[in-house]
Amino acid sequence: MGKSIAELIVESISSQVSDIFGIPGTHGLGLYEEIRKEVEKGRVRYYMPRLEYGGAIMADYYARLKGNVGVFISVNGPGFTNSLTGLAEAYSEGSPLVLISFNKEFKHKYRRQLHDMGYYDAQIEIAKQITKGAFRIYSPEDVPLIMERAFRIALEDRMGPVYIEVPVDLLDAKGEVEVVFKRVNRTLIYPTKDDIKSAIDFLSTCSKPIILLGYGASRTNIVNYLEKLGVPVLTTIRGKGAIPENHPLYMGTIFGMKEVPGDCLIALGTSFNDLETGSWKVKLPKRILHVDADSNAFNNAFRAEVTIRASVETFLEEISEKVKLPKWAYSSSQPKRIDSGNGITHDYLASVLDSSLNEDRVIITDAGTNQVMAMNIKVYRPNSYFNSLIFNAMGSAIPAAIGAKIASPERQIVNIIGDAGFQACFNELITAVENNISFLTVLVEDGVQHFLRMNQKIRYGYTFSTNVFPIDYTKVAEGIGVKVIEAKDREELKKAVEEAIDWSYKKPTLLRVHVNPDSIPSILMGGA
Incomplete structure (x- = not known):
């Protein structure tokens, strides 16, 4: 009889991951029938988000925490x-998300159909602009080749998303395809011999080298290599977790610094984006060695003397055995955080969370003032801190936390979100309750959008559309089935945080924290 395209796709997915995210529709019923069979056999678990926006983000963060692909399935058109x-x-x-979507019937590609975008290749052409690869499956014979290639491309460093499309009328097409799907593993980029020689030559002339670790350095454990090199280490905000923040070599983050000390900078896995470098105003050492898996990151913001395309861990593995860097000490001069203001301030909330969460914490922030506040929450393990700062999608933190918890159920997952962001994505708490996914959501509730208001005041002297419409978050969340804890003043915050943490191991938990609407994180005013 042979196997259908739908059957082969699901077999391929289940050989790679144990969890699938998707929203079914009229299109793709054949694929969901095969998913149902795999779920009943216990080979995969299936999660249905409330909206594709949240579902794709769940699969993205699942991929980040799992170190594997995350698979999300959508219908065509609006899905x-x-x-x-x-x-x-x-x-x-740089997350290995695999998005599988359908397209209308191929045999009627020139006729208007349900979820029709008007141009048959519209989806795949759009996807090509924001993926590492985009493919369409036409036959059962295509499936093993395309699925294996998609997983491999997604997991090649620099990792990234891949798009796969299937015309709905081909899902049931069968073929005599006998294949044993094998899991594809992440592959790293290794520096060449010439790269290593260039790095050694560069480092041999440095008297005060300092290391800067970005997001690309924060995904795997590289501490043993850093200890062999034995020089001071800074991180970007997105690089937090690349070295434990209580490690003697750790000297803080680059955020807010006017000048980075030393005569040579070893920049590993960073793109030098504007928000982390003070709009590129930070003064760096004149001599820079820049290592990144993405060659597009080189020489855009700061000119490097040596550039090496490689994964951070492979470069450090090679170089830490071949060089002896001069030891020197650097004492951070970053000012201490100044907690001023009435009621619960951002600084005070950050300090209470920092002292209350366990060391295995995973911090996920949403867009807005909450993510600045969260810069002062320490992390101690790699792959533990997610603060976008670049794409910065509002309303992503809750679905991100769901995907992260599914991938790493043993870890303490905490997402921090403002009230505007919460109103954009609280519907995904239904997904969490439905599937008994327990984690903590910290709602920084102040009724305003700080950055909009602050920038409007500075530029125009007026504010517009910066107040967040007040709702009863307790009624909304409890109606879904979420446990809600509320803190209205400093006196009850510590107890409320501890109670919320305890509940977050049992069920999805929302901690409502009433923050002074005039509070500004001191890190924005030069405090660290």
């Missing part, structure tokens, strides 16, 4: 377009 924010964020952040 595909709703998924684009998650796809674009995965591309910006």
